[in-house]
Amino acid sequence: MNEYKLELVARHRPEVLERILRVARHRGFTVTTMEMTLIETQVRLKITVKSDRTLDLLVNQLAKLPDVITAPTY
Numbered sequence: 001m002n003e004y005k006l007e008l009v010a011r012h013r014p015e016v017l018e019r020i021l022r023v024a025r026h027r028g029f030t031v032t033t034m035e036m037t038l039i040e041t042q043v044r045l046k047i048t049v050k051s052d053r054t055l056d057l058l059v060n061q062l063a064k065l066p067d068v069i070t071a072p073t074y
Contacts, residue, residue, distance in 0.1 A: 003032070004055045005048050008062060009070035012043050016067045023065065024049060027058045042069060 010016045017036070024031055029049040037044045049058065055074060063071040 001050045006072040006074040008072040011067040
């Protein structure tokens with residue numbers, strides 16, 4: 001199983017964290033660590049995930065979420 005680290009910035013909304021975690025789960029990734037920092041009206045997320053799938057499957061879907069401001073980088 002491969003481990004990947006990624007970082008993204010999203011709008012601070014009540015449902016944004018749930019949506020990000022749902023996308024990860026639906027794409028077959030397990031979140032092993034997550035750090036969230038609130039910066040005014042935005043949240044910075046540092047996420048570590050594990051999966052046998054390629055990271056592009058997750059990154060492409062996260063970038064499509066309407067509340068994601070900065071596409072995930074890894």
